[in-house]
Amino acid sequence: MRIFIAFDGSFEMFDVLADETVEAIKLMIKDYFHIPLPEDKQDRRYLELVYAGAVLKDSWSLTDVGISFCSTLKCFVKEEDKPTLYVFNAVTKETMPIMESMSLLDKKVSDLRTLLTLRCGFPVSVFCLRTPKGLEMYDCNTLRNYQTNIGTTLRLDVWDGWKEFLMGCLLGRKLEVQRYLSNEAPVLKYQKRVALYIAAFYGHIELTEWALKQGVWPNEAVGVHPYRVWCHEALHADVSKCPIHAAAEAGQLLILKAFVHCSVLCLECKNAAGQTPLTIAFKHKHKDCVLYLLGKMWSTVSFLKISLPMRIYIKIKQWVLRAQSHSLHKRWLRGTRVFGTKVGDTVMVDGYTKPKMTSKSWHKAGNKDSQFPANKLSPLREQTTSRKPVYPLATPELNQRRQTRKFPLLADANPISEFQRQQQNQRLATSGKKENLVKNIYLPQVPLPLVSRVGYSHPSFYCTTPGADFLLWSSFSAFSEHDGRTPRENAIYCLAVAR
Template sequence: MRVFICYEGFSEPFDVPPDQTVMALKQAVKSNFLVQLSDDEQARQYLELSYGGAALHDSWALSDVGITSGSTIRCFVKTEQRPVMYVFNTVTGETLPIAGNESLLHTSVAKLTTMISVQSGIPVSTFRLSTPANVQLYDCNQLQDYAIKTGTILRLDTWDGWVEFLRGCLQGHRLTVQGHLSEEKPVMRFQLRVALYIAAWSGHLDLAGWLLERGVHPEEPVGVHPYRQWCHQTAHQDTRKCSTHAAAESGQLLILKLFINSNILSLACRDPEGRDPLKIAIQCGHGECARYLANKLCSVVSLPNMSLPMRIYLQIKCWVSSGKKRAASNRCQYNSAAFKARLGKTLLVDGFNQPKMSSKSRGAATKQGRGNKALLPIRNLLSISHLPSKRAKPLLPSLQTMKEMQEKHERRMESREDASLEFSHHCGQKLRENVVYCLTMASTFTEKPWMKQLDIARTLVRKHVHSMDRCS
């Protein structure tokens, strides 16, 4: 078939087979137009082919995205800055490139932590950074204090036993998040705020709605881990960011609508820099979110016998909310002690004890915690009260039934997971994630109608299934 390539105002016909890959077409375009691409230590240039408003991936075949004879493909030369450093994310197993120039090496660790949080969607209070020599980076220091050079690969670690929990938050799996909540109430409340933050950044409506039903407030800051709440004065300033700010930064319009319908105070919450969600959406370039927030702020609230502008109504609501919190803290300070750190609980101070942030699995962290428990004295074990009695009754039938039901449920879940892994995994992703990925890729063809986008998504999913069959 014959397609036309437009490059810098020129159009040339190319006779290619329908199953030719984008990479092979790039090589033909490069040799035909005599394109010279530079590649140095700071930046590199590459060719990008665009069709229907979307950039074509090198591994795609032309027929997979609906390119037929007579189609016009645009060609551009793009410049990409080489990353200054990399961060290995132990939660996702991916390596994040940190773009910028050499001046980034002279910035503070706190600024780098903010960049990583915005790029990965994980709150700053849930991870720490370390050098390849396993030296922890503290927010108050500069990167040059650790002799970090260009190309250094840093490591991102989270709290022990949190890897599965954070991974479930990023994937939007509510059952996984629910199954990995801590038994300690202060830690569990902190985990719920973290989960809502990640759900807002990722756009998981189901998980966000479930967390709102659990009583998590989208305008409430994520805060610090309960183990570190006595050191909150030295914490990163982004610990005062809330889930609404994360949704505005990532442009999640549906999440913003959900939060505002749940609590109108989400419109007025401000981040550590004093920005409200509208200003964040404008600075991040999310036009639809900015228009929605602006319309909400310019609306009128109808009350019995009166109407108030939204901004004045928000000021009154904030004043009432602060008054309620102050009254509750004065009257119910003893009732709220159960949700705060108490005597005998773990306390972490920088430089004085282990941070407990080495990304250990939940089983390893539990075994380590159990290993610190002291055994009972032998004399107590051999006392008369601990000896078996002839009249001792066996285990209650109800407890046995519950234990058997739990074991059967665990075996059923394991067999179900093993059966699904056989055909759902492909290139490290599950089938559902592949379908979502293909739909996202098809939605980038903005110049095509939505029915055509759906056909492209079906073709990409079918290709993934065939590739999975060949791998198996």
């Protein structure tokens, strides 16, 4: 069967079998026109046959498609770019294709992590990369050292217990971010810097305002997790990036304005490569951000009797801040302040300690109480209908103790006669009625002051006659013997009469 092939402006005739497959015809076309098709796994070039506007698959035969004698097929050379790598994000559950050249496989892991910060908006100190077998990849090694080939899917893991926190930052949910903050003070400060960085990258206004109110500066470097502060020699260079750099990379004009209004030092804040926000915005072709930052850099700052260019004003302010920090550092040294990691702090040693960046959820990481717990009413312990206080149930041992506990009898210091004992028993018999009488008549009229429990000492009272206080107390005691009242009740009675 004779067919015609149209390729690259030429029109050629081919004699093929009726049941020939499309794949066999492509091989004939390749050999006839000498088309180079390299066996490249990334830049894939292949032939495509089209008949009546439909693309023919390699497994189809000519008769099945309905190609008859003297039919014309069109042939094209197609190129398909495949991603070099795939990265699975454990926070968002998405797979990101990395469309870079094959030279990326010969670079270090740190270069790949720099690319990922521009894709997902995470600071480099928040996540790590792992091979398909779960082996952690360190920045100092190349991708080839971990047997990474074209099309390999790597995994992006974050700190344990941070998935919910980072997801709240990505979505700009302030309450969710507050709920999953850490209870450790150093980690809490680091989380606030991370929240401001991600909010600046995605343009979340509410979360940005909250982080600025928490005392986070836009020109302050995000830094690293407190567990990794001690290993400063092996840190990534991008740990010095600030939220102002993230806003310039993403082209967030409103966030840039808020940061510059917060501190004009953001205009001259440089990253590890020495680039200012204006340079970064120009590199990423954000025209509006470039015009705004350029206008701010060439503006003037006016005072009462002088006006300074913005560059001079920034240099003066930086000099003042360095002088203040230097003097403050001296004061801390005099007070024997401890800097850096202390004894008892948690540290991570690569390859030795148990990994803490496995993307465990908040509850699986062992976190129970959040920084900002939800407002909930405490449950009722006892539900009773009476107004009497509810006491805990007494145990049998406690009841037995209460029943068997008795106070010892007081022994008489001085023996008394039988007549005095009879008078004492008579007074005890009528003491109840007289006690009620005294309390009902005199106590509401002239109440005595309450007993003070204050810890300070009261001024002493002195009498002119020696032994006057003893005579006064003995007179009250004498009255109590004859009237059946205590000395305190006698005092109440005397005050009532005097009034």
